Amino acid sequence: MRRIAIVALIFALFCSLAPVTSSISVRAQGSDPYASIGLAHAADVRVAASPSGVLIEWRTSFELDNLGFNIYRDDNGAQILVNPSIIAGSVLRQGTPLDSGYEYQWFDAGGTGYSRYYLEEIRLNERNILLGPFTSIWSVNLPKIRQAKLITEVAAPANVSAEAEGPAGVFDRAAPTPANIQDQWAIAAQPGLKIGIKQNGWYRVTQSEMAAAGFDVSGDVRNLRLFVDAREVPIEGSRSSGQLGAADFIEFYGVGLDTPTTDTHVYYLINGSQPGLRIPVFGELHTEAGSPTAAPPAAIMPVRSSSNENRHANLIRKRNHAIASPNSAGGFLYEVQRKERFLYFSSLLNGAAENFFGDVIAAPITKTLNVNGLQTGSQATAQLRIGLQGASNQTHAVNILLNDVMIGSLTFEPLAYSEQTFNIAPSQLREGGNDIKFVKTSVGDLVLFSYARLTFPRIYRVENDTLSFTLRSTQSATIDGFTTTNLRVLDISDPNAPQEVHTIVSTGGSGYAITVPSSGAKSKVARTLLAQPAESFLHPASISFNQPSALNQSNNAADLLIISHRNFMSLPNLAALVSQRQSQGFTVRILDIEDVFDEFSYGSHTPQALIDFLSRARSTWTKAPSYLLLLGDASYDPRNYSGAGNSDLVPTKLIDIGGPGTSSALETASDDALADFDSDGIPEIAIGRLPVRTAAEANLVLSKIVNFSPANVPQTAVMVADTQGSYYWNFEASNEQLINLLPANMQSNAQRVYRRLEPSDSATRADIINKFNQGTALVNYSGHGNVDVWTGAPIFNNSDAMALTNGNHLPLVVVMDCLNGYFVAPNLDCIGESLLKAPNGGSVASFVSSGLTIPDGQHAMGQRLFQLLYGSQPIMLGDATRQAKLATTDLDVRRTWILLGDPTLKIR
Known part of the structure; x- marks a missing residue:
């Protein structure tokens, strides 16, 4: 039996959700308005008793950082934990599409x-919240039971929980420093082929793939040049001159990318004006790389065959003269890593680092790392490196066991990220699976798994005909186990x-072996090599055409920039909006977000590219943009760890708000931070x-804007207010102050929907929908x-918004609460989105929050917004919302509304 600590809280806080069940006991925490800004708090709890037991059902609104639930049964004062482990909450169900919130069932x-x-x-991040007590109603026949999953039953998704491996140091290798951005601008200004790479390896791109993407394959292959991060990299081809034929291809070594916003490294293939770099044989020097600047191509030379087979034959002849060093290496250090990313920790304030992690260490968990080719008897020290993230406001302590033997523990500060390396003897390892067990030592402690990396001595033997390995420059090595x-x-x-490296091929103990000679040069840095079959290659993750762009030019x-995802650029209603704004005197440019990436982040998907581009456009363009319309959704999950799909079409800037470990702490979206x-x-x-x-969706929303006319809309205002309860802020009084800022005709026609004055929450909801x-x-x-x-009742939700039938009588919706503008959730639309996307009505625009803030700064901003919107002269929405933020000093309010x-829309 487990004792329960009743958690004191306030349900009537500005951003909290008050449960509808009347039997919930509540204790006040004081006057701090930030004391308990809640997000999930279960509503509509139902308990049904039957002859066979009791069914507990509950529903929540959208949940942030809700790990799960415990259920306690109170029998005559004895409180018993019913569930054997935590019932999995929303953070473990993030790939599930939602219409509104989550539902749970548990049978006792x-x-x-x-x-x-x-x-x-x-x-x-926060203290637990206890709701109840709940009493049951008798039911002879219970509904069909869908028992909620326990946290121990929720496995890490296969696509984000996998092993990677390579020679020691491969995971710590720093990303190459990009070349000068001006060189990238020259590349982006040329037609070319964009090749997306997600993992290190040898790649092949065929002529047919190039042609299908729109790349010109009629040029001389000598002038094909490949660039990454504005640096030229060498390639190999199936021919050395002339045009590429239908059976031809190029090959190259590609390197993946691992950042919080992308796993795709973009390579650019262009038809240059001079010969490009080709992969040399070890010891030969590259010719000097030329500028990527576009110029007329060289004349096409007659076709001269240089097939891989001929090249391989030449290499074999050279290999026969390669001499192995007598200083032969017996083994090398190798690494295998397991890294998990599927659980989003939204209230973790960690700057630019990603907020995704793996399994929760609430109960003991085990991760297995596979070791192949273990060099037994080696004198080298093996190492196990662990990365963990604290997720509760207490000191964290986790014991680490390797193959059931305790090797140490991690102890670290509340909510901190901790990495530690443990030295271990190779004899503690075993060929095949090695189990790493994580056991927390404190009750109530929550820790998230990030990664485990094992470094061990490995023999020179291939697995599946491939091996990446290291070798000192003065040493040779024989690699056994090839099948070709x-x-x-x-x-x-x-x-x-x-x-390319000359090697000696011979018959080995298990198939064929190669001997890699020493390099002949003395160096303290070991060489890294890759051995594999000559006809083994990877396919790129993506191949697309690079449309030339020159956004960097002055x-x-x-006046108005529209930055769009490519899928929406040819929509008729976008063309109609551009024409409409041009007729109003605006100079309008539509830009492809991919062009922004091409020029300002070397092709990588990142919001920093938008920031850098907008800064340059604002400071150098002949006419600097004053308005920006972003056409496309954004997501806090740009890498689709949750499996909900790719919705980060035009990225936003994710920022940290609130204080670490507080109820207002949140990573959230800020479009304004882009500029x-x-x-x-x-x-x-x-x-x-x-x-x-x-x-x-884009065509629908654009049509609302294009066809919007203030003359079609009754000039009335609907003012909705929540009940104050014990909260420090009077919402009705706020609304009355705003009503006094409306024009006289709208003041007299103002329609109030005040929850306190309605007969019930259902009546309040019906009144809001009716007036909409x-x-x-x-x-x-x-x-x-x-x-x-x-509210938590709720009195209005996103399903209500989608079902509105107000036709073209479209209002501006201004919301002074929390999170109604949290548009970055990949599996649920916020109310602001639903109002825009409502097919038979909704809104023409909304001004809503993506954050957790308190009313003081919100109301100051709201008052100024009303003054601007309903002043003597009509004003564009973007100007009004931007200037309204000057009225508050609350930085989080400024950044999250x-x-x-459309920022160029006028509502009157």
């Missing part, structure tokens, strides 16, 4: 009609300058976003909220 065979129940919510004599060995010590000009060049929370460009994922559907120019809500609801709509 030991319960009776006299049992009472408590529901404990377990949250990353047609082999390729590359020196990849510099991955951007690989070289002769560009625009906030002086970091004061006010963008230098007025920004709006249409967070659409499909062409159909009647048509109004403005809807304002002040109160508590979450991503997909107003998002305009979901």
